[in-house]
Amino acid sequence: MKLVFIGPPGVGKGTYASALSKIYKIPHISTGEIFRDEIKRETKLGKKIRSYVEKGELVPDEIVIETVKKRLSEDDCKNGFILDGYPRTLQQAKALDEFIILDRVLNFVAPDEVIIERISGRRICSQCGAIYHVKFKPPKVPGICDICGGRLIQRKDDTPEVIKRRLDVYKKQFAPIIEYYKEKGLLLEVDARELADKVIPRVVDLLKNYGFYPKE
Numbered sequence: 001m002k003l004v005f006i007g008p009p010g011v012g013k014g015t016y017a018s019a020l021s022k023i024y025k026i027p028h029i030s031t032g033e034i035f036r037d038e039i040k041r042e043t044k045l046g047k048k049i050r051s052y053v054e055k056g057e058l059v060p061d062e063i064v065i066e067t068v069k070k071r072l073s074e075d076d077c078k079n080g081f082i083l084d085g086y087p088r089t090l091q092q093a094k095a096l097d098e099f100i101i102l103d104r105v106l107n108f109v110a111p112d113e114v115i116i117e118r119i120s121g122r123r124i125c126s127q128c129g130a131i132y133h134v135k136f137k138p139p140k141v142p143g144i145c146d147i148c149g150g151r152l153i154q155r156k157d158d159t160p161e162v163i164k165r166r167l168d169v170y171k172k173q174f175a176p177i178i179e180y181y182k183e184k185g186l187l188l189e190v191d192a193r194e195l196a197d198k199v200i201p202r203v204v205d206l207l208k209n210y211g212f213y214p215k216e
């Protein structure tokens, strides 16, 4: 089962991908993670990527495509994968089709207000990095980490205004990609308004309609 996950920032795509990767026993390929790992290990690729990131520029398509191609040709991807964070451009989507036949593309959707509430309520422990939510996962004592007692902070990008702007950028950027997969008949829409424990079983049910079942 070769899947691509698409969805706006804050829709929970990474969480779903990681949970479903366990359910189906296929790797969760996150391009963000690959890039961070390459940077950390200071590989040739990592150094190249870092130079773009440091300049605040997007990593060029050729580099992203080459990286993903290499990763998807590894043995553990033979029976399938969940690709998360790729494609980000129409060119990347077309390049993927040249070396992989995708089974489905899952498009996770939620109204802007839901995503804004989800992200702007997020609080992070300044000491251990644990993540809370003022409404969905509040700490026992407001503002204090349950685990280490550290002070909880809000990331400066997690304000409604910044999130709204990111959502608008996402929509513009992904409209042609979504259209592309729709035309190919690969796109499945998943309602991601609720929390992950509701969304994940919904995906499992949905994929059964296409002959994909969880692996025991």
Ligand SMILES: [Zn+2]
Pocket: 125, 126, 127, 128, 129, 130, 145, 146, 147, 148, 149, 150
């Ligand atoms: Zn903590």
